[in-house]
Amino acid sequence: MxxxxxxxxxxxxxxxxxxxxxxxxxxxxxxxxxxxxxxxxxxxDRIVQGSHVIIDWAALGYAVSVSLRITLDKTVSRAFDDFLAAARQVPEVIEIQTFLGRVDVRLSLIAKDLADYQGIYREQVLTLPHIADIEALMTIATVKSDENLPL
Structure with a gap:
C-alpha cells in the first residue's frame, strides 16, 4: 500500500x-x-486527513484535566444518541470515545481549576441524559501522548 x-x-x-x-x-x-x-x-485514500494544531491547554489556563468513564442506562433505546448529542454541546469536553464493555463512554474535559471543574461537573455533566454510573479520573501527569506512527 x-x-x-x-x-x-x-x-x-x-x-x-x-x-x-x-x-x-x-x-x-x-x-x-x-x-x-x-x-x-x-x-x-484518507491516509492523510489534514493537519492540526496541538494546543497546550495548561498554557491557556486550563490546569485541570479529567477523564469521565460513563455507563449509560441501556434500557432507554436512544440513550447513546441522546447522550452523545448532549455531550458534544459541553465546550469543555475535548474528546468523546465510545467503548464496548461495562463503560460505555469516556469524556475528556478540561477546567481552569477545581472550582471550575466542580461547576462544569454539577451544571453540565450531571445534567447529561441517561447516565447510570459515572467515575471521574483526574489526570496527574501525561506520560506519553504521541500520534506518530513508526513508518
Missing part, C-alpha cells in the same frame, strides 16, 4: 506538519509536483 517514498513523506510531515511541500520535496530530492501528487493520493 505505501512505498518507501510515501513513508518518507509521512515521516517528514509527522515530525513537522507545518512543513511545506517545497521543503519536503527538497529534503527528499524530489520534485514539488511528485510530492504533491503523492500527497494528493494519500489524502484521497
Amino acid at each position: 505505501l512505498d518507501d517514498i510515501d513513508r518518507r513523506i509521512l515521516r517528514l510531515l509527522q515530525a513537522d506538519p507545518a512543513r511545506g511541500v517545497p521543503d519536503v520535496a527538497g529534503a527528499m530530492g524530489l520534485t514539488v509536483a511528485k510530492v504533491t501528487r503523492r500527497l494528493d493520493r494519500l489524502r484521497e
